[in-house]
Amino acid sequence: MSVRPFVFWLHLLVGVTAGAMIGFMSVTGVLLAFEPQITEWLERDRRIVVPPPGAARLPLETLLARAREARPDLRPSIVTLRADPTATLVVSFGRDGGALFVDPYRGTVLGGLSRVHDLLHEVVEWHRWLGSRDIGRPITGAANLGFLGLIVLGVFLCWPRRWTRPAVRQVTVFDPRLRGRARDYNWHTVIGIWCAPVLLVLTLTGVVMSYQWAGDLLYRLTGSEPPPPAAGAERAAPAAGGAGRGVAGRARDDRPAAGRAGDAGLDALWARAERQVPGWTLISLRVPARPDGPVTFLIQEPVGWHPFPRSQLALDPITAEIVRWEPFAGQSLGRRLRSWVRPLHTGEAAGLAGQAVALVASGGAAVLAWTGLALAWRRFRGWRRRVSATGALASSARPGQEVSAD
Numbered sequence: 001m002s003v004r005p006f007v008f009w010l011h012l013l014v015g016v017t018a019g020a021m022i023g024f025m026s027v028t029g030v031l032l033a034f035e036p037q038i039t040e041w042l043e044r045d046r047r048i049v050v051p052p053p054g055a056a057r058l059p060l061e062t063l064l065a066r067a068r069e070a071r072p073d074l075r076p077s078i079v080t081l082r083a084d085p086t087a088t089l090v091v092s093f094g095r096d097g098g099a100l101f102v103d104p105y106r107g108t109v110l111g112g113l114s115r116v117h118d119l120l121h122e123v124v125e126w127h128r129w130l131g132s133r134d135i136g137r138p139i140t141g142a143a144n145l146g147f148l149g150l151i152v153l154g155v156f157l158c159w160p161r162r163w164t165r166p167a168v169r170q171v172t173v174f175d176p177r178l179r180g181r182a183r184d185y186n187w188h189t190v191i192g193i194w195c196a197p198v199l200l201v202l203t204l205t206g207v208v209m210s211y212q213w214a215g216d217l218l219y220r221l222t223g224s225e226p227p228p229p230a231a232g233a234e235r236a237a238p239a240a241g242g243a244g245r246g247v248a249g250r251a252r253d254d255r256p257a258a259g260r261a262g263d264a265g266l267d268a269l270w271a272r273a274e275r276q277v278p279g280w281t282l283i284s285l286r287v288p289a290r291p292d293g294p295v296t297f298l299i300q301e302p303v304g305w306h307p308f309p310r311s312q313l314a315l316d317p318i319t320a321e322i323v324r325w326e327p328f329a330g331q332s333l334g335r336r337l338r339s340w341v342r343p344l345h346t347g348e349a350a351g352l353a354g355q356a357v358a359l360v361a362s363g364g365a366a367v368l369a370w371t372g373l374a375l376a377w378r379r380f381r382g383w384r385r386r387v388s389a390t391g392a393l394a395s396s397a398r399p400g401q402e403v404s405a406d
Contacts, residue, residue: 004157011153012379014146015372021143022150023369026362028127029202032120033347033359039117046101046110048086057104060089060266064287067091067100070109079285128209141210147365148203155196158189181378188371191364198361205345208338215338224334266295272320273297276313294323301328307343307351 040047057063060079067076074093081089081104088110089102098118101110113121122131130136160167171189178186208214216226266285273283282300294314301309306328314324328336343349347358 007153007156011150011157012376014150014153015369016376018143018146018150019369019373019376021139022147023366023373025127025140025143025147026365026369028123029362030359030366031123032127033355033362035120035124036348037352037355039114039120042114042116043101046112047088049088049103049105049110051085051105055105058107060270060285063089063102063104063107064091064266066107066109067102070100071097075289076287079287080282082282083280137210141207144203144206144210148200148207151192151196151199151203154192158193181375184371184374184378188368188375191367191371195361195364195368198357199365201344202358202361202365205341208341209345215341218338218341219332219334222332222334222337224332226334268320269295269297269315269317272315273299273313276322276325277301277311288317291317293317306339307348308339310339 064076064079071093074097076091077094077097078092079089080092081087087104089104090099091102092099098112100112102108103110125131126136127140128137129140158171160171170186171193174190175183175186208218212229219226270283270285273285274280276297277299279302280299281302284298286296286298288295295317297313297315299311299313301311309328311328312324312326313322315321316323328339331339340349345358347354347356350357
């Protein structure tokens with residue numbers, strides 16, 4: 001018995017069930033393909049400053065105090081600074097509080113995130129979990145898992161049974177002469193074959209980001225111990241934009257910024273973090289919620305083979321001594337592979353070229369969803385016509401006359 005009919009109907013059932021959701025995620029993926037470059041260009045007047053001749057950066061505590069004055073009702077959660085002398089200091093105020101850009105030489109608050117930045121952030125929320133983590137995350141996760149299965153099943157169905165030139169051409173070359181169902185099928189197979197390798201990467205990384213068990217499996221396959229589930233932990237600011245929206249409380253805290261890091265002070269701690277990684281390119285400080293808690297830094301290193309090679313440093317707020325040091329090179333294989341998941345999903349792992357490939361593949365996925373649903377609808381209408389024709393024959397037959405379906 002041939003397995004192809006079973007595979008076909010399974011492919012059709014999953015496609016009809018998840019097609020609309022897959023199409024939505026694909027379209028939003030297209031919109032987000034160059035999100036870092038778009039936001040950085042629109043916010044260039046806030047992200048870039050001209051340093052005064054011979055000027056040095058103001059103390060971090062002073063800059064953080066200026067940001068707190070501009071947003072007195074919010075608590076800063078993450079402070080990010082790039083090594084580029086023209087870069088501004090970015091102070092984030094949690095997931096819903098946005099961020100402020102501060103001139104590190106003059107202490108001037110230059111403004112917050114652009115409207116396009118906020119709009120694209122909303123697109124990210126809808127792309128990942130339909131705007132609601134609790135309600136939408138299971139739906140998008142299931143759709144992503146279903147899309148992974150559709151890609152594998154679709155390649156199996158489209159793969160030529162015989163490697164003849166006409167057979168290969170039929171599934172790899174567009175035919176502009178076709179119309180209707182034949183055109184939809186041609187587009188579906190050709191786009192599916194060409195986009196399948198990239199879509200496999202996008203869906204596999206999407207599954208890892210959607211499900212805890214998938215991330216744990218990645219660790220276990222490499223012989224690494226999975227980390228404990230993150231519950232309410234702050235997120236690091238993205239290295240690309242520098243204005244991440246980490247999770248942080250919105251409760252007001254009127255203590256001075258200098259007192260937030262114990263006796264050592266934020267500036268001494270920051271200087272210690274800079275010495276830890278000579279040649280650092282970006283440092284993010286998680287502003288401690290308690291003055292006696294360890295102060296954590298994420299330090300991006302100048303490693304060319306990874307887009308965001310981050311090491312983690314925790315310092316004692318009193319003595320500025322190292323409490324924990326986790327260099328990127330010393331991380332387990334599972335953790336290092338896990339750090340590749342998001343850059344592979346967005347295409348940033350290969351720079352602008354990778355983002356362009358991800359954009360084309362996401363656009364192709366949207367066409368796959370459309371043509372797949374169109375083919376299913378045409379099949380359903382054909383079935384309805386056959387049922388109607390059979391019913392008409394039955395109703396017109398004389399009593400006792402046998403009606404042939406042929």
